[in-house]
Amino acid sequence: xxxxxxxxxxxxxxxxxxxxxxxxxxxxxxxxxxxxxxxxxxxxxxxxxxxxxxxxxxxxxxxxxxxxxxxxxxxxxxxxxxxxxxxxxxxxxxxxxxxxxxxxxxxxxxxxxxxxxxxxxxxxxxxxxxxxxxxxxxxxxxxxxxxxxxxxxxxxxxxxxxxxxxxxxxxxxxxxxxxxxxxxxxxxxxxxxxxxxxxxxxxxxxxxxxxxxxxxxxxxxxxxxxxxxxxxxxxxxxxxxxxxxxx
Amino acid sequence: xxxxxxxxxxxxxxxxxxxxxxxxxxxxxxxxxxxxxxxxxxxxxxxxxxxxxxxxxxxxxxxxxxxxxxxxxxxxxxxxxxxxxxxxxxxxxxxxxxxxxxxxxxxxxxxxxxxxxxxxxxxxxxxxxxxxxxxxxxxxxxxxxxxxxxxxxxxxxxxxxxxxxxxxxxxxxxxxxxxxxxxxxxxxxxxxxxxxxxxxxxxxxxxxxxxxxxxxxxxxxxxxxxxxxxxxxxxxxxxxxxxxxxxxxxxxxxxxxxxxxxxxxxxxxxxxxxxxxxxxxxxxxxxxxxxxxxxxxxxxxxxxxxxxxxxxxxxxxxxxxxxxxxxxxxxxxxxxxxxxxxxxxxxxxxxxxxxxxxxxxxxxxxxxxxxxxxxxxxxxxxxxxxxxxxxxxxxxxxxxxxxxxxxxxxxxxxxxxxxxxxxxxxxxxxxxx
Ligand SMILES: Cc1cc2nc3c(=O)[nH]c(=O)nc-3n(C[C@H](O)[C@H](O)[C@H](O)COP(=O)(O)OP(=O)(O)OC[C@H]3O[C@@H](n4cnc5c(N)ncnc54)[C@H](O)[C@@H]3O)c2cc1C
Ligand SMILES: NC(=O)c1ccc[n+]([C@@H]2O[C@H](COP(=O)([O-])OP(=O)(O)OC[C@H]3O[C@@H](n4cnc5c(N)ncnc54)[C@H](OP(=O)(O)O)[C@@H]3O)[C@@H](O)[C@H]2O)c1
Numbered sequence: 001x002x003x004x005x006x007x008x009x010x011x012x013x014x015x016x017x018x019x020x021x022x023x024x025x026x027x028x029x030x031x032x033x034x035x036x037x038x039x040x041x042x043x044x045x046x047x048x049x050x051x052x053x054x055x056x057x058x059x060x061x062x063x064x065x066x067x068x069x070x071x072x073x074x075x076x077x078x079x080x081x082x083x084x085x086x087x088x089x090x091x092x093x094x095x096x097x098x099x100x101x102x103x104x105x106x107x108x109x110x111x112x113x114x115x116x117x118x119x120x121x122x123x124x125x126x127x128x129x130x131x132x133x134x135x136x137x138x139x140x141x142x143x144x145x146x147x148x149x150x151x152x153x154x155x156x157x158x159x160x161x162x163x164x165x166x167x168x169x170x171x172x173x174x175x176x177x178x179x180x181x182x183x184x185x186x187x188x189x190x191x192x193x194x195x196x197x198x199x200x201x202x203x204x205x206x207x208x209x210x211x212x213x214x215x216x217x218x219x220x221x222x223x224x225x226x227x228x229x230x231x232x233x234x235x236x237x238x239x240x241x242x243x244x245x246x247x
Numbered sequence: 248x249x250x251x252x253x254x255x256x257x258x259x260x261x262x263x264x265x266x267x268x269x270x271x272x273x274x275x276x277x278x279x280x281x282x283x284x285x286x287x288x289x290x291x292x293x294x295x296x297x298x299x300x301x302x303x304x305x306x307x308x309x310x311x312x313x314x315x316x317x318x319x320x321x322x323x324x325x326x327x328x329x330x331x332x333x334x335x336x337x338x339x340x341x342x343x344x345x346x347x348x349x350x351x352x353x354x355x356x357x358x359x360x361x362x363x364x365x366x367x368x369x370x371x372x373x374x375x376x377x378x379x380x381x382x383x384x385x386x387x388x389x390x391x392x393x394x395x396x397x398x399x400x401x402x403x404x405x406x407x408x409x410x411x412x413x414x415x416x417x418x419x420x421x422x423x424x425x426x427x428x429x430x431x432x433x434x435x436x437x438x439x440x441x442x443x444x445x446x447x448x449x450x451x452x453x454x455x456x457x458x459x460x461x462x463x464x465x466x467x468x469x470x471x472x473x474x475x476x477x478x479x480x481x482x483x484x485x486x487x488x489x490x491x492x493x494x495x496x497x498x499x500x501x502x503x504x505x506x507x508x509x510x511x512x513x514x515x516x517x518x519x520x521x522x523x524x525x526x527x528x529x530x531x532x533x534x535x536x537x538x539x540x541x542x543x544x545x546x547x548x549x550x551x552x553x554x555x556x557x558x559x560x561x562x563x564x565x566x567x568x569x570x571x572x573x574x575x576x577x578x579x580x581x582x583x584x585x586x587x588x589x590x591x592x593x594x595x596x597x598x599x600x601x602x603x604x605x606x607x608x609x610x611x612x613x614x615x616x617x618x619x620x621x622x623x624x625x626x627x628x629x630x631x632x633x634x635x636x637x638x639x640x641x642x643x644x645x646x647x648x649x650x651x652x653x654x655x656x657x658x659x660x661x662x663x664x665x666x667x668x669x670x671x672x673x674x675x676x677x678x679x680x
């Protein structure tokens with residue numbers, strides 16, 4: 001499989017960049033969207049040398065909802081169709097600041113939740129019209145259950161996961177796939193301030209998992225795999241007990 | 248896990264914080280006190296450590312920028328690993344002109360130590376093939392440096408041990424090759440003199456030459472070893488690709504696995520297994536150039552106290568006698584390592600003020616850190632090197648005295664003016680004492 005047409009939103013993310021490199025080596029054509037023009041250009045240059053058939057770029061701040069449609073249109077036109085779309089942008093909001101500042105909480109929710117859903121819904125219509133393609137979205141294990149330490153982020157990711165689950169049911173055409181990606185702890189700029197332990201993964205490892213899950217047309221993937229049993233256990237804890245522990 | 252806080256020799260230890268760089272256009276991040284660029288930490292001693300300071304981790308600057316398949320000119324960010332370049336470009340017919348004995352080093356690190364390879368006699372050091380690079384200083388200024396532009400900054404930064412500023416991107420001239428393979432020839436030799444003869448007769452027709460030397464034998468067997476030479480070649484018809492190294496030293500051994508008995512057994516075997524007369528064999532570049540990369544984290548076998556590597560060069564006129572004296576000392580001490588390497592450097596001048604490679608014979612080997620006895624032995628080796636007018640390699644050093652460093656590298660005075668006022672390293676503070 002190569003020569004596919006791939007759109008990546010949030011292409012300067014560490015996980016997205018590592019994923020894009022795997023596609024570049026395969027000789028795919030890419031359209032990269034990110035908010036920082038110079039940095040996305042640097043990613044594009046790298047992918048060209050690595051072997052991408054072509055790389056084009058666009059800029060988008062996902063909080064600018066009015067710009068979504070144009071960005072997707074221009075990517076579609078430039079690539080001549082979409083085989084794979086990866087939505088990867090995200091922020092890790094400061095939970096305690098979100099508690100004292102509701103406007104901040106809503107802005108963060110918009111970036112991680114509403115904007116992702118808005119992009120997904122527009123892209124879903126494109127894939128439906130084409131009758132084919134994969135929409136892969138990076139959600140998070142944090143969306144599986146709200147926890148005191150990051151429930152604003154978690155609730156936005158929960159919204160995304162639930163939205164994608166419904167979308168997957170609706171788009172039942174055989175050549176269309178919707179993939180929900182749920183990484184655990186990943187060592188990226190987003191988590192630079194955290195102490196890293198044994199559960200942490202590198203973006204390259206997550207990227208390989210994303211490509212494999214897309215190739216195999218999976219619905220939901222936990223990355224690395226061990227987060228599936230961990231989250232199963234966490235979800236199984238009765239609320240009466242869960243409210244008394246700190247996670 | 249590689250937390251970036253040790254060097255490859257796992258000696259000395261240092262306390263420092265780590266800031267990761269990912270954007271080559273951004274100014275340096277804010278830090279307290281002093282800082283030092285950090286590549287992949289494959290230096291053995293303290294040139295890549297900054298106790299009490301901040302390491303600016305360059306490994307996230309790992310993007311290609313441009314490659315011209317017509318000329319072989321590659322531009323990439325400074326944190327790019329040499330192994331990644333080879334993986335991508337060897338199949339397209341291009342090779343790095345110079346590689347050290349591991350492919351897990353960054354381009355920036357290779358420049359900052361002006362590293363050499365088994366082909367030094369034919370092509371010189373790494374920096375001889377660097378066309379230009381960008382140097383970012385802590386005051387925010389950026390300079391493109393080459394032999395023609397900011398030539399003084401080029402000479403200071405090449406071999407400059409990370410002290411002149413941070414290299415953000417680099418432009419390299421690659422060399423064309425017919426394939427990923429080497430035509431190699433190997434035979435053992437019984438005496439040190441044979442090494443010099445084999446090196447001399449091989450220098451013209453073989454681009455790569457190197458010898459392993461048995462550092463445990465004395466008397467008539469002093470300086471016996473195994474000589475190898477090679478040239479690039481296309482894949483042989485029966486080529487089997489080597490498997491990726493899966494071996495790994497999983498934990499730090501509680502004591503050094505390298506000690507008197509294991510050393511003698513290993514060295515005896517290694518010598519006697521080698522062919523008596525020249526034997527040819529095709530080898531893929533990975534096992535031939537980077538044999539140690541097959542065992543990940545092999546440095547852990549030296550135990551919790553780590554090890555010291557010692558590499559020196561002696562000028563041609565005194566190399567034979569000097570090497571004999573060094574090997575005699577080492578064998579008498581009963582210390583030393585499995586892998587002692589001898590190599591003839593060529594006459595091509597290294598471009599850096601503090602570059603290590605210079606004409607003569609170089610010897611490199613590891614010593615398990617046994618405390619005072621080891622440090623004393625290395626001081627005695629230094630006595631021989633100083634008397635011979637040679638030098639010791641900073642990239643592998645954790646203990647040479649400041650006085651000796653300044654004798655080996657008299658250009659340090661000119662160099663000082665180029666040091667970034669916010670940069671420092673454990674090595675530099677030590678040798679300026
Ligand atoms: C198994 C093994 C075999 C080796 N064989 C050889 C050999 O054959 N020949 C040889 O010459 N060396 C050899 N070495 C040593 C190694 O090649 C050098 O120490 C090399 O410089 C390590 O590069 P690094 O990326 O790990 O840099 P580090 O060790 O992290 O740093 C090295 C120096 O470079 C500086 N630096 C790093 N990046 C930058 C940057 N972007 N800008 C400015 N300064 C920077 C650092 O401050 C430091 O002073 C070997 C090492 C090992 C472990
Ligand atoms: N790291 C983890 O532990 C982890 C775990 C689970 C899920 N995830 C998810 O993985 C995805 C990728 O994150 P990462 O870990 O790779 O972190 P990252 O490198 O920090 O990437 C985050 C990206 O989102 C972009 N972004 C943020 N706000 C934006 C906006 N308003 N408009 C456009 N782009 C915006 C950032 O752009 P700039 O580069 O311009 O800042 C950056 O490229 C995210 O969805 C994250 O939630 C991460």
